[in-house]
Amino acid sequence: MLEKFLQTIEEYNLIEVNEKIVVGVSGGPDSISLLHLLFTIKEKYNIQIYGVHLNHKYRGKEADEDAQYVHEFCTKLKIPCYVYSENVEEYSKKKGRSFEEGGRELRYKYFYEVLRKVGAKKIAVAQNLDDQAETMLMRFMRGSGIEGLCAMDYKRDEIIRPILNIRRKEIEKYCERHGLNPRIDKTNLESIYTRNRIRLELIPYISEHFNRNIKETLFRTSELIREDKKFLDECVKESYNRVIKEEVGKVIIDRLEFNKCHKAIQRRIIRECILYICSDLKNIEKKHVEELIKFIGMARSGSTIDLPKNLISLVKYEKVVIKKRENSKNKDFLYPVEIGKKIYIEELNGYIYGEIVSMDEYNSSNNGKYNMYFDFNETKELFIRNRRNGDKFKPLGLNGTKKLKDYFIDEKIPKDERSEIPILVSDDEILWVVGYRRSSLGKVKKNSERILRVSYIQE
Amino acid sequence: MLEKFLQTIEEYNLIEVNEKIVVGVSGGPDSISLLHLLFTIKEKYNIQIYGVHLNHKYRGKEADEDAQYVHEFCTKLKIPCYVYSENVEEYSKKKGRSFEEGGRELRYKYFYEVLRKVGAKKIAVAQNLDDQAETMLMRFMRGSGIEGLCAMDYKRDEIIRPILNIRRKEIEKYCERHGLNPRIDKTNLESIYTRNRIRLELIPYISEHFNRNIKETLFRTSELIREDKKFLDECVKESYNRVIKEEVGKVIIDRLEFNKCHKAIQRRIIRECILYICSDLKNIEKKHVEELIKFIGMARSGSTIDLPKNLISLVKYEKVVIKKRENSKNKDFLYPVEIGKKIYIEELNGYIYGEIVSMDEYNSSNNGKYNMYFDFNETKELFIRNRRNGDKFKPLGLNGTKKLKDYFIDEKIPKDERSEIPILVSDDEILWVVGYRRSSLGKVKKNSERILRVSYIQE
Structure with missing residues (x-):
């Protein structure tokens, strides 16, 4: 060795x-x-x-x-x-x-x-x-292009x-x-939920049924992809310097040059631009990047497009500018909640975090103002969002359904603050008005198999 | 829709x-x-x-x-x-x-x-x-760089x-x-063993524990990687045309130009060269490509290096040639046997194929000359190779161990044919002298849980 x-x-x-x-x-x-x-x-x-x-x-x-x-x-x-x-x-x-x-x-x-x-x-x-192989699997399952792989x-x-x-x-x-x-x-x-599941269950399973040398295989894959990534990085750097002009808080894109770049490079240039302006890529998804590439390619002078992170892009003849918009308050937001992943809610400057916990951990804790437990098997696709017109819910301990608007009125929450209250929903049913009241849906029972803890953290 | x-x-x-x-x-x-x-x-x-x-x-x-x-x-x-x-x-x-x-x-x-x-x-x-997601998982587990992903x-x-x-x-x-x-x-x-396991077991498992939208996630990953692949293909094509001169049955590499290329491109140029000469990449592994890149980079004029597929590479001052060697008979070979994957044995122009079968399928068939069954749980890492000095085995039905050489003599197999008999080994123990005799190791029993069928197919 x-x-x-x-x-x-x-x-x-x-x-x-x-x-x-x-x-x-x-x-x-x-x-x-x-x-x-x-x-x-x-x-x-x-x-x-x-x-x-x-x-x-x-x-x-x-x-x-x-x-x-x-x-x-x-x-x-x-x-x-x-x-x-x-x-x-x-x-x-x-x-x-x-x-x-x-x-x-x-x-x-x-x-x-x-x-x-x-x-x-x-x-x-x-x-x-072994760690490397586990990392590869984790990233692959979470959805990563060669940046993560x-x-x-x-x-x-x-x-x-x-x-x-x-x-x-x-x-x-x-x-x-x-x-x-x-x-x-x-x-x-x-x-440690995720990594241990991978180590103790998933890798042994794959190893038994698909590839006995799965770890070495994934390790080799990481080496190959790392070379590719380095090459792409060089290409991107070269193109970025040619296509982008950085100014304070914004970038200016030379449209003609940008459109000449390959899509794989364009995607990365866009990400670099956003990194320059916002210093991270949270909430920037593939579809946003695609939209922006299309926009740069075809939009007429004077057009604008809104992006997450309070960004706006506008066309000025042969230039396209990306910068921060001035005001974002009261904007609708909606984020998928992923187990084990901290989701940043830009509009609130806070985080939502969902994790699976043991019955013991549940028993020794309490539902709190910013900490709530649910029967995971009873939930569907989870999202965190702000209120929508027509929202209703079934407050725990109350009979029947209540309009969210009425609930806010009863609670004397000022109108202009209502859009800043995060709401946890399963598909489109309200589970929890964060910081206020949970619904009776997804209540933990004695025989609940898997318990979901959702926490909200204000930065 | x-x-x-x-x-x-x-x-x-x-x-x-x-x-x-x-x-x-x-x-x-x-x-x-x-x-x-x-x-x-x-x-x-x-x-x-x-x-x-x-x-x-x-x-x-x-x-x-x-x-x-x-x-x-x-x-x-x-x-x-x-x-x-x-x-x-x-x-x-x-x-x-x-x-x-x-x-x-x-x-x-x-x-x-x-x-x-x-x-x-x-x-x-x-x-x-869904098919796409399954394909992604299968390739990832088998070990594929962005070419497969x-x-x-x-x-x-x-x-x-x-x-x-x-x-x-x-x-x-x-x-x-x-x-x-x-x-x-x-x-x-x-x-269909592999794909159905992925569909019916692995994806539901991942979906439950790691990512409920695993299929959409993998689909998105495939889209991203495909763009990258296309970009790389373009870069490779451009470099290949500059660096490589194709002649009948061989390629000539401009060393200086090759060494200027990024490693990620060099790897692919090498693969393209081998594809040109052999029309497939079977048995070419990452390590062979790495070796060749090093060789092209540093070897002195006059040096040669052997590669699988009967290839040889030689340096002539500022040029490096890759071509087929003239004679490959009696060369040692060794290939890992992967379940569900047909392995081509170039030296014999034949295939070895291992698969897991049901007890029923086993009962209704017979061990054949080129078709043999084993208790999968009793096998270790499987390889197919030709004989090595000192080989011994335990022929089924015979007491004790026999030297392979003696067995060949008893069977009156001519000396020059002995290197062309494929041998299935588990780690380094002989399971089966293909076409002749199996060993008593890994015999299928009534309570065998998983049965491995190995077939040899002569083209």
């Missing part, structure tokens, strides 16, 4: 001589092996290594023992070790992230903190081939992943062979 | 006025709807429609009734109908194809026959959005797929609404 590790480092230029390297260490087999491998080549490359561990405070005792173990392991190898503590669960809830996302955010925050403190230039993290790279900015091409099994063997006794991260085995 | 259909036809230029169109009609909801939709727009486009049906002779009575139904349906609409009959199961076995592949080959053979006979220019087939297109050569963006559910509703009473293809529900 050491040989493969060295080969990867050489092939992808991951480490330079005399460098300082920060290593993220959870205490599990992956990161402990990574640390040990780096330690092994310490003299060859004359590198200085710094361990960083985040005690996530989940399952108190075990998390503390993880931190203890990492600290001792580093001390034994005379590697400086930075241990931070933070309640990841609390943090994630507050920020409307999943536990996994929240943990990731915090870890990287501390990695970069140490990076700056010690003057390092690299952060080594311990994702392996290129998955994780060996190197990206300061981050390096020197054991990305090594199987989890090999890593475990390495730990045994060197008597490293890593900790087993219990959170991995239970609480 | 008619509206969407018309929109698709317009957007992708599928049909021109005054055309003749051949329509593949199985008699199922998809093809019957397609035929009916085309009939509906017959006058608008002034098209002439020809139905083609293949009676696959599987489950005799039902297949005959399908053919009967299609014939009557066409007659009612005054559409000329061509019905062909062929035993697809027999054909597929003979050719070493899966039932699905064999059926596909035959259908297209007859589609083109009618196309030529009536002077049509288009063949309309009835794949839908672009999936099926609305139009490719003579083939058009006008209902590719319509859900199966919608199609069924359409049939109901118009009282079309399509036939249900029973073979869909049972015998």
